[in-house]
Amino acid sequence: MAQDKKKEKVRRMMLSVLRQLRNVRKGGYAAMRHPKIKESATVFFTTESVATLKPEPTAVRYKVTRGPYATVTDSHLRFFEDLLGKDRLITDPDECESYNVDWVKMVRGCSRLVVKPKTTEEVSEILRYCNVNRLAVCPQGGNTGLVGGSVPVFDEIVLSTSLMNNIIEVDNISSTLVCQAGCILETLENHLAQSGMMMPLDLGAKGSCQIGGCVSTNAGGLRLLRYGNLHGNLLGLEAVKANGEIVNCLNTLKKDNTGYHLKHLFIGSEGTLGIVTKIAIQCPTLPKAVSVALLGVDSFEDLLKTYQLAQAELAEVLSSCEMIDRASMSVCTDNLGLKNPLVINNDGYEFYMLIETAGSETRHDEEKLNQFLEKAMEREIVKNGTIATEPTKIKISSFQNIWQLRERITEGVMRDGYVFKYDISVPLPNFYKTVHALREHLKDPRIKRIAGYGHIGDGNIHVQVSIPEYIDEIAHQVEPFIFEYVSKLKGSVSAEHGIGFKKTQFLHLSKDESAIKLMHELKQLMDPNRILNPYKVLPSL
Incomplete structure (x- = not known):
């Protein structure tokens, strides 16, 4: 029996590694995460660096006080075993580690404890039990978040949704997809392609992230x-509240003007109001012609002029x-060995633009792009450029891929070490000012x-400050400076990654006090015991 348990532990460990390798090969964000298999981690990191990758506990680094929640006991474990079976529970500390970081x-x-339900009904039973017993729950999908919201x-x-991965329905006529929440984005993309459709969102983490x-x-x-x-593309969803109640807003109608649009409560709530279990989404037609251009420009002013020209000339495609x-491009060329096709005599450009067109007729789109x-070039706002029009040159697993120069940043x-990453949005004229301000500061x-x-195209800039390892002194130099600066520019402290754990104390810089008050009231109404993803999104009262 002991030998069987050991074999099963090794099997799970290797499956975890293979899953990570698959995601890496697909271009996803997921790095090798199992602390026992350091030699496999060389996909992203040197073997020597892996031992230092485990950060100190969040509660210690950020000085957090634990909420009034119960601790998991043997009786709790028996309940979850009866509900899910032992094979869908993880209690081994080593196996839990990848879910904790x-x-x-x-x-x-x-x-x-990690629980892995397969159905909405199982999620309902889990939350109902946890709510009664005051057990806090952290929902987790692909764990590709960048603000500490998923651990x-x-x-x-x-509560891992990884086994909730069924594609329920694809409607070719209405161009809609219904699926469970644990479906991998790239899996959905590939499935839809067979029906001539595509997902309306595309992320660098698509090989790992869940819908x-x-x-x-x-x-x-x-x-x-x-x-x-997603507020515009999501047609409906199903979610489970903290008390186990199932909220069914799952429909595929493009128009449904019947009362409150409750689905919007769950979009962007980061699992604090309920756990999304199914979604219905509208899917655009797969383009027949796709082209991508990489351009080199000398200044941010020229980059803005080029964007304005692209809007006017490329319009519908x-x-x-x-x-x-330049600094972001160098992490791909220097750290990953990717080739920058615009480098001449070992010299590049201050800024690069990657422009993609997607339409229905190759010749038409190529003519528009060339014009x-x-x-x-005539206006001398673009100094150099290259175009790829064949689908085989676009978004395939190749170091020569133009898109990888953006997606693998x-x-x-x-590989620099520890990275402070910031996802902010600011008015376009001020788009790059935050980087200049940080370099001065x-x-x-x-x-x-x-x-x-x-x-x-949507005013969202990702700012990165990299250092060899986490240094608290530098963290205090960066924050709250960057968020206060963004607020002065009338921007948002989070453009697309959410608030998570890392930005709760800065929410007031982008949300009025009245809005935050209403958010607290909604949380109290839907999760009065605050068991869902505690310490996230909302600042402490």
Whole structure:
């Protein structure tokens, strides 16, 4: 019996590693996370660095006080075993560790129990029991978040939706998809492609992130410029409240003007009001022609002019418009060994633009893209560029892939050491000012890189400050400076990653006191015992 348990533990460990390797090969964000298998971690990190990747507990680093919650006992475990069976519970400390640490190694909890339901009804039973017994719950999907929202702070029970991965229905006529919350975004994308459709959102973490987590954080991504955010694309959902009640708002109607749009309460609530279990989403038609252009420009002013020209010239076929500064590009070329096709004589440009077009006729789209580039070159706002029009050159697993120069920036900067990552939105004229302000403000020689990249089309910039390892002194130099600066620019402290654990104390910089008060009232109404994802989103009262 003991030998069988040991074999099962090794089997689960290897499955975890293979799952991570699969996600890495697909271009996802997930890094090797199992602390016992250091040699496998060389996919993203050197073997020597893996031992230092485990951060100190969140409660210690950020000085958090534990809430009035019960601790998991043997009687609690017996209930979950009876409900799910032993094979869908994880209690081994080593196996729990990957659920306790976020993938950027910023926060770390100490949960001793992971439960894996397969149905909405099982989620309902779990939450009903936890609510009665005052057991805190941390919902977790693909664990690709960047604000500490998907891992425990203390010993909350982790409710993993990874086994809730059924695609329920694809309607080719109405162009809709219904599925469970645990479906991987890339899996949905591939499934829809067989029916000539696509998902309206595209993330660098698509090989790992789950659609329920995307909805719960209102994930934006690379296609928001063209298709909008999830508030507009999600047609309906099913969710479970803290007391176990199932809220069924799952329909596929494009128009349903019957009372309160309750689905919007759960979109972006990060699991604090309820756990999303199923979603219905409208899916655009898969484009027949896709082109991508990588452009080099000398200044941010020229970059803005190029974006304005792209809006005017490309109009209906413009699907993405991304900005990458020199420092961000270098994490891909220097840290990952990717090739920058615009480098001449070992010299690049201060800024790069990645523009994608998607339409129905290749010749038409190519002509529009070429006309746009000719005008940009004539006006001398673009200095150099390259275009890929064949689908085989776009978003495939290759180091020569143009899109990987954008999608793998986060992976590349992780090799610098510890990274302070900020997801902010500011008015376009001020888009890059935060990076300049940080470079003026931060003079500590231990700082390796201050860089910015992001979605120029929707005003969302990702700012990264990398250092060899976490240093509390530098953390205090960065925060709250960056959030206060963004507030002065009339921006938002979170554009698409949410508030999670890391930004609760800065929510007031983007939300009026009256709005935060109403948010607390909604939380009290829907989760009076505050068992759902505690310490997240809302500041302490």
